[in-house]
Amino acid sequence: MRYNRVLLKLSGEALAGDQKMGIDATTVADVAHQIKDAVDTGCEIAIVCGGGNIWRGKIGADMGMDRSSADYMGMLATVMNGLAVQNALEAIGVPTRVLSAIEMRQVAEPYIRRRAVRHLEKGRVVIFGAGTGNPFFTTDTTAALRAAEIQADVILMAKNGVDGVYSADPKLDPNAQRFDSITYHDVLTKDLKIMDQTAITLCKDNNIDLCVFNMAERGNIAKACEGVVIGTTISGGLKND
Template sequence: MFKRVLLKLSGEFLAGDSGFGISPETTAGLAHLITQAHAGTGVELAIVIGGGNLWRGARNGAGMDPATADYIGMLGTVMNAMALQDAMEAAGQPTRVMSAIQMQAVAEPYIRRRAMRHLEKGRVVIFGGGNGAPFFTTDTTSTLRALEIGADVVLMAKNKVDGVYDSDPQKNPDARRFDTLTHMDVVERRLEVMDATALTLCQDKGLPIVVFDLFGEGNLRRLLSGERVGTLIQTPVPDPAAAG
């Protein structure tokens, strides 16, 4: 049973069928799903959301200074965080947006202890603005924020992919899904779970990752209730007694 979790969402979850922008209907559906799954569990929930539905530096920022392209992407994550906040509060869930890039008119500045206090009071905290520096993905931001707030796990939400496979299940009908992996398994098998910087940080700090299908019936609720869903990535902690 988790006490505090960090949920990593893709910006595309807000886009709807167009695959671009923010769809109010799709965002409302996502907010309802998360709010209903979270209600009554007693689990403290933080969220990091990407900005790929609005901006991808490698594609949209071609020919642009890379740092500038990344900063634009960070601003996109704040836009998504605000949209998700609005939808979640309409669904009855108190929410706070905290941004690593200061913009007090629309979001609180990210302050670690303030974020933890919000969580303790039952508010969902949505982190926007990346980690405030270019050249880092929202995967890395998710890992960093999870460690800072003392989260028990990073939940990597996917769409129509119910875990980690040894090959692309949409192309290979014989692809095998893993129930459990270690962080090193992911590295050695070159499995696409998160970027290398984020994965290494999780491994070094012993932070578990769960990869799961967010839209699978009841999956998020089951995870927050302590059930096994998707693929668990965890490196066993050595037993000091065994070493002695």
């Protein structure tokens, strides 16, 4: 199996490297090279970046901020990460476009679904910024929503140092079992912390597969685009782990 169009979900922490916060240029450059390898397979790639390396809306809300304002700050953080990834990709010859759900024409195009699809058809990497443009929604939900809108074949959830979905936290439980594949129904009933439930339900209802894998191992993004089974695959089909 080979995917023609994928949505790659990058967490903000994955762009921070060992420093855990902010944007690490070396790490972003490495991610860009991995994405280029995936583009070279002929796959159309869209990206949703998280913003947790810069700001989390929940942190602001816990500090007493209005939750909507705190979430809008988080959306701006995702645009900052998106621009960093764009710069790293274009430095190695990969054409990109950043599309923002919040209008900021000086730095990004406004998000229009048809425009995003056209960019993908022309071989450009499309980076979605500013989440859904609405507070109270995570970038996981953004990834599921955009994947459905552009009719992506799969969501690739690239984790830093996490090689799949486990029955429990493997750092705390030595008997934790890693799943090769699992259904969305089981993810919901077992309350596995992969994505928030809104995102999981969107994927389930729109029959979008989800692949969770370790991006720290060079070449895994390209392998995932080519349909090589790495990590854990979540789908609406029969469980087979």
